[in-house]
Amino acid sequence: MSSRSKEDPRSPTGGAPSEGRGAGDGAQALLTRRRFLAGTGLTAATSVAIEACSPGEPQAPRGQGKGTEVLGPDRVPITLQVNGVERKLTVDPRATLADALRVDLGLTGTKVVCDRGACSACTVWLDGTPVCSCMTFALDAVGRAVVTVEGLARGGALHPVQQAFIEHDAAQCGFCTPGMVMSCAALLQRNPSPTLDDVRAATSGNLCRCGTYPKVFEATLAAARGGARPPQGPADGRKEG
Numbered sequence: 001m002s003s004r005s006k007e008d009p010r011s012p013t014g015g016a017p018s019e020g021r022g023a024g025d026g027a028q029a030l031l032t033r034r035r036f037l038a039g040t041g042l043t044a045a046t047s048v049a050i051e052a053c054s055p056g057e058p059q060a061p062r063g064q065g066k067g068t069e070v071l072g073p074d075r076v077p078i079t080l081q082v083n084g085v086e087r088k089l090t091v092d093p094r095a096t097l098a099d100a101l102r103v104d105l106g107l108t109g110t111k112v113v114c115d116r117g118a119c120s121a122c123t124v125w126l127d128g129t130p131v132c133s134c135m136t137f138a139l140d141a142v143g144r145a146v147v148t149v150e151g152l153a154r155g156g157a158l159h160p161v162q163q164a165f166i167e168h169d170a171a172q173c174g175f176c177t178p179g180m181v182m183s184c185a186a187l188l189q190r191n192p193s194p195t196l197d198d199v200r201a202a203t204s205g206n207l208c209r210c211g212t213y214p215k216v217f218e219a220t221l222a223a224a225r226g227g228a229r230p231p232q233g234p235a236d237g238r239k240e241g
Helices: 023-027 033-053 095-103 160-167 177-190 196-202 213-225
Strands: 076-082 086-092 125-128 128-130 145-147
Touching: 086 095, 095 125, 095 160, 125 177, 128 177, 160 177, 160 213, 177 213, 196 213
Parallel strands: 076 145
Antiparallel strands: 076 086, 125 128, 125 145
16 A cells, blocks of 8 residues: 555645544535635625515615605696796606797797707707707706797897898708707807807807708808897897896
């Protein structure tokens, strides 16, 4: 019989058994890294399952803490300040400003073309800033001044940009025209003497599939040369006093 000790195949090192271990220990499985990780994973999964099944207070959605008003799912009464006039309506909490203007208030001058904020045909002013109304919730417009393309004119007098678009034939199919007018009028609101590059930048988000950009630029610059400063009053979105 050889005096060489037999290797223990279960040993992590593949060598001889540790000193001091009796013959009875050979039947007991050794703790390996794989068995340890498997055991801890099972314990964690069991804890999560037990916690999920145990009764408790319902958790508020993320960002919704105490004191937060929850609206919906029913229609909600709101008041919008549109073209200087307070308009009362009821909307679904998910309703966009474009839908509220077109469907609930009948202001169909605002066009919905892409319905995902890619073409800017639905542009309106929100507190004087051009925004895509198809990407703005109607609820987010409460308490803010909304101006649509209908609000630029004064009775029978068109806004200078609207008049220039007619005179310079800056409209073809017309789907993008209201958004173009709103973007160009907003430019003249903040910069009465724009350059060609200024007009290009102001309309860079407005998509025109008919390719009327040169006429749009021409009309806007002509309106600026004619002193096309947007008139004050209801059309700037403020409530009439």
